[in-house]
Amino acid sequence: MANRFKSTLFLVIVLLALASFSVTWAQEATPDAVAAEDMNLRYGAPVEGTIGGGGSKFNEIWTLETASADRIMVRAERTSGNLLPDVSILSPTGDVLNGSYGTDSTSAAAQIADFTLPSAGTFQVVVQRADGEGGTTAGDYTLVVTALATGADNPNNVAVVGPVDYNAPLEGEITPTHWRQLYTFTAPAADLLHIAARRTHGTLIPTVEVLDANGTSLATGYPSSTDDFAEIVYTNLPSAGQYTLVVTRESGFTGNTTGGYELLVELLGSGEGSPLLEGSAGTLDYDTLVEGEITDARWYQDWQLVTDGSDTITIRAERPTDGDVSETGNLEMEVVLLGGSGQEIRRGYLSTTGADAVIDHLALANPGTYTVRVARVSGQGGETTGLYNLTVMLEGSGVGSPELADPSGVVEVGTPVDGEVTNERWSDSWTFAGEAGQVLDIVVERTDGTLFPYIDLRDANGQTLRTGYPDPTRDRVAMMATTIPAAGQYLIVVYRDRGQDGDTEGTYTLRVTPTQ
Structure with a gap:
């Protein structure tokens, strides 16, 4: 038996040396069955072959070219005759890397269930009958090589799929040939984000990760207890710049789940210096109510106040009393008075009612331009949003005011x-x-x-x-x-x-x- 196997391998190597085939990468396949004269294999595309009786043809050699060190399954199955199939994988130099060592328990199929190729390259898949040249069985068969996972450095797994925008969900699909999917986004500041990948179909157990421009991992969202989503509840980016999101499956290269997903990057709070926080919401006049809105993107708003004297003022920010919460929001706010250099002069904290914040009877030190800031409680990391009304009430004109002149x-x-x-x-x-x-x-x-x-x-x-x-x-x-x-x-x-x-x-x- 051993002598027959050695003879068979020798003949296979000779045939390989003589064979000259056109080669296509396995992952570029279409799932159509190919004729026997096209001896190139493509992932997921079954091919048909024939092993003749007697000594006429006891094996067939197929070529598999890969772009990376992939995980594969190889299966040959009899479709006619009494063929007892055997299948093996040979290296580019003709060495046997793995084999089925005969048929399975049905005697109708031979399978290499899970094998990781040592590298990218051109490999041969040999289908032969049991006992090789000395065997007596014959018949038709189908052969299919299935990718369980392309290598981590495979072009599919390192190329960027595309950009992702804040608060704009997109859909993707994890497959064995593309189990690691990359998206890029540019943050205008050190933003606070929530990132989630949710399964939409299939068996996918997703994970999600954020990388900085150097490829360093900043945060990872692992599968939930239900295995259908992964999330990074909060991640505060270190600065403005470009970042990469990685959506993959649990266990990555060695994982086996596949399926569709929805990816969502939510902006929870813009970072200081973000264009979304810049600019004035408007100019304030005494005793005139203005309306504003706090959102996750703009968690504070600045208003300009110009005074002609060292006035005494009261500043009140409050949630609207009319309208449903679904319309007005749940904003919990603070109000801050800033000086000409942006320094904080006074802060009014959220009242015990949770509906307003007041700076009461503040005497300004000088006439000039001030900033009134309405911000949500906890700032960038706060969780409330909604509408507000803002009023600056003149309690008493200050020295130098033309009203007193x-x-x-x-x-x-x-x-x-x-x-x-x-x-x-x-x-x-x-x-x-x-x-x-x-x-x-x-x-x-x-x-x-x-x-x-x-x-x-x-x-x-x-x-x-x-x-x-x-x-x-x-x-x-x-x-x-x-x-x-x-x-x-x-x-x-x-x-x-x-x-x-x-x-x-x-x-x-x-x-x-x-x-x-």
């Missing part, structure tokens, strides 16, 4: 005038031409609102000569029997309790009368 008019003895104190103009002034030695009663009475009034008499240089304090009722203030020291222009200033930081507003009547 000019008098409202002239007041004369015996002629009352009406005025109003507001947050914008919390100090209202009137000019008065005084005469030396005049003795006057100066009285202010609230006519509407909540005004808690005070009055000052000031000279032309703005120096306070006398202050009038409110009555216990807090709706009236009087300076009785006030003597004018010299002829000239004076200011009577009506203002509210606590001035710029006060809370009251309202209308009033001012009377200047001779003291009786």
Whole structure:
């Protein structure tokens, strides 16, 4: 028996040396059966052959060319006659690499169930009858070489399939000849991502991995307990740049699952410096509500606020009270005031209601341009999104504000005038031409609102000569029997309790009368 096998191998090697075949890579196959005179094998494409009776033809030699060290299965099966098939794989130099060593238990087929080729190259698959030249069986057969996995360095497994975009699902399919699939994406910043690959059909047990530009693994998503999806729940990219996503199957080269998948890269939070976070959402005016929206891509929005004075302001950001949550979102927010250099001045945190954030009664240090930022709680890594309303309320104009600069008019003895104190103009002034030695009663009475009034008499240089304090009722203030020291222009200033930081507003009547 051993002598017959050696003789057979010798004849096979001789035949190989004499044979000259046109060669096509196995993985470029179409699944059509080929005629016996075309002795090239292609993965998954059955071929037909015949082993003759007696000594006429006891084997046939087929050529298999591979681009990598693939995992393969080889099966020869009788289709007619009494052929007892045997199959073996020979190296490019004619050495036997593996064989079926006879038929299986049915005696109708011979199989090499799982063999990894040592390298890329041209190999021979030999189908012969049992006992080779000395055998007596004959018949037709089919031969098929099945790829279980192409090599990791196979062109299929290293070429990029294409680009993937944020929040745009795409579909692919893992096969034995393409079990490692690469996608590229360019991140504009150090973005926070969620990445998932979900099986859509077949037996695929997927895994997913992120590589940096140098091919270093940054994060891996392993199969779930149900084996139908793999995800990277959170991965924070280190910087802007190009990255690669790898979708493959569990165990990779040695794995056996195949099937379709859906790949989704979700942007959970744009990184600082992302174009998605740049630019102003708009300009703010006092006491004017504006609307904004926080998304995963734009998890904060900046608004510009320009002030003419060192004003006292309140900033409120809140979720809309009308509309369903499905429309308005679940945003939990903070509000931040930034200075001209981007430095944080004050932060308003989420209230206990979870629906708003407030910076209350903040006195600005200087006039100028400020940034009001509305951001979600936990910033880039936060999980809430939705609509918001933003209002900057002027609580009191600051020193230098033009609203406080000019008098409202002239007041004369015996002629009352009406005025109003507001947050914008919390100090209202009137000019008065005084005469030396005049003795006057100066009285202010609230006519509407909540005004808690005070009055000052000031000279032309703005120096306070006398202050009038409110009555216990807090709706009236009087300076009785006030003597004018010299002829000239004076200011009577009506203002509210606590001035710029006060809370009251309202209308009033001012009377200047001779003291009786």
